[in-house]
Amino acid sequence: MSTPTDFLLWVRGPGFDIALVIFIIGVIIRLLEVLVLGRKPDQAEPRGGELGPGLRTVVTRTLPETGSFKRAPFTVIGGYIWHIGFFISLFLFVPHIELINATLGLIWPGIPSNLVDAVAAVTIVTLIAMLFSRLSHPVKRYLSGPEDYLTWLVTFLPMLTGYLAYHRMIDPYPLVLGLHILSVELLMVVFPFTKLMHAFTFIIARWYNGAMAGRRGVQS
């Protein structure tokens, strides 16, 4: 890895493969760790079903409850902006789609690159604002530990390096592109071992919440 090109070749080749294996195996293990615990069958006579209310909560919990939204609008709106911005940047940027097509054979239409560029800029600014909020809001600051800042960092770096690579703000180009890919690999490697896992487990959590309330005849 003596030259930027060697570095790029490594992160695109063996580096990516290692990260992908850790990511996939790690996520599967983490999901199994949750699911194998199971739960005892509920002996109380149900008032309502579990499946319908559970699935409904999986969807409806995406929208905030009015009162708490009014009390913490920044957390909610900031959360929406950066999550949506992150997914647009990841899945609707044409070079990313081409990469996914080359590896998985899946393809879908992208959106114009300059639009992704604008979304990415907004996402980066929002992520920085969210960090400031975490450092200054009394509740978030109180709750936060090293893992919260680590997960912020590994989420932020792919956005930042992607932006720098797109605008070729670091020379030579293979170096910045390599750094971008490396930052994604870092995200993938950290993902299964941290609360980034919520991206998968929130579906299980929301389902249990809705199902347990649904049994009692309440839509949670």
Add this chain to the structure above:
Amino acid sequence: MSGATLERGMNAFREQMNAPIASFFSSCVNCGMCAEACLFYTETDDPKYTPINKLEPFRRVWEQEYTIWGKVKSMLGLTKPVTDELLAEWEELIYDGCTLCGRCSMVCPVGNDISYMIRRAREGFVAAGYAPEGIKGASRRAITIGSPMGVKYPALAAQIKHVEADTGLTIPVDVEGADYMALLSSMEIMNFPEYLEALARIFKQAGVSWTISSKAFEATNSGIQIGSSDIARELVSRVVSEAEKLKVKYVISPECGHAYTAIRWEGPNLIGRPYNFKVVHILELLDELRATGRIKTEGTEDDRLTFHDPCQIVRKGGVLEQPRNLLEMVTSDYVDMTDSREMNWCCGGGGGVSANERAEELRIKVFKRKKSQLDELNVDTLVTACANCRLIIEEGLEEYRMEMPVVGLTEMIAEHLVEDKE
């Protein structure tokens, strides 16, 4: 409660671990939204009362024993263990600073049912010996005397006699083969005997076949509040065996929130089998009597009224529309609170907080939430359906110098009941 040790506490935490709990801990991103739904945070601005923070000891058990990565971190000395000091510090948060109201469970963006987690985490706290003296005492009295307030059957018999003298009705006791067995809370026996009178009059008019058991009349369950399945199971078993002995078809849960949770939702799981009878909340039964035309009312309350939804009956119990249907019969100027039904705010005294003298100052402080809900409405009277909420609200109103009668819904229905003259 005897022989409580850290080791027993850890074992209790482990017994409570399951897939829902693991999915909830895996999903929390410390966004802090649950704080905004909790009156202990909104009224104190102290971030330690953030609901998910109350679970830190339980979270450590999950991370260190139920995740491979957590086990590795523990081996490398990168995690903090659960210690007596930690549980002692957190005892105040999980008992004084939580009423198990479940409002946080309704707002968590990733769907964590935080009150479900707290109910389970309390099992570990009590097994390790970290529970407030007030709730320990109530649990002890419930087990040895049969009631958390120390009420024995002679006290109930005396109230029955009073009611019988006042109404000329007979209150059936230990009648085998009755359709319904009514439970009462100690607070209803001692503070609100109007409830018993209301039952007698309504059931007489509707022709309901019912009885009270002299051996299992107490509906409350301190075991649920302190978080001890052993105590809770013993208390539920007394009701179950008496109901099955009297061969009743239904057991009626009274105007008490956690009693309903105990007998309706937790009970069958505590004894490990479904009941041979059904459990109905008194409001469910009254609404059924209304819908089938078995009770009729006359006249309406002229006051401007609102209803305080008891958390365990409404949000955690699913009895949502019945109180509104009943109120519609007897009110002309009814108004809902801004946050009502499944999003109502707790009175501040549920989940054992009212039995915990140490928590009184905090409880009065967080009552400001209910106060501001009431201030918004400009109502004359507050109706509710939980004797505990009622007492807590009466105390809160007095503390904040608000003049407002607090009435139980069942007795309000009885007041307007059309009764056949014999």
